Amino acid sequence: MFYIIFLFVWVPIAAVISAFVFTVLWGWFMVPIFHLPQLSIVQAIGVGLVATWFTVTNYDSVKDQDFGELISRLVAKWAVYLGVGYIAHLLM
Numbered sequence: 001m002f003y004i005i006f007l008f009v010w011v012p013i014a015a016v017i018s019a020f021v022f023t024v025l026w027g028w029f030m031v032p033i034f035h036l037p038q039l040s041i042v043q044a045i046g047v048g049l050v051a052t053w054f055t056v057t058n059y060d061s062v063k064d065q066d067f068g069e070l071i072s073r074l075v076a077k078w079a080v081y082l083g084v085g086y087i088a089h090l091l092m
Contacts, residue, residue, distance in 0.1 A: 006067070014074060019044035021078045028089040 022044040030036045039047065065073075 025085045
């Protein structure tokens with residue numbers, strides 16, 4: 001039951017939040033530097049899926065962690081990315 005809730009509730013929420021962070025960082029750096037168009041949330045989800053396709057994920061390390069720990073690490077990752085990106089954006 002837990003895995004069904006995880007798949008149908010958390011995964012879509014995480015995809016949208018991750019795509020939001022990606023679109024913000026894209027808008028701060030890729031648009032002004034390379035004059036690329038701004039991405040929508042849906043486009044960012046697609047780019048993220050393509051990028052994930054080409055990366056290696058170690059699922060063995062993930063399955064040993066508590067669900068709350070996984071969520072907190074993911075949220076912390078998004079916060080750090082946005083925070084560091086924001087500081088870099090201010091320095092441009």
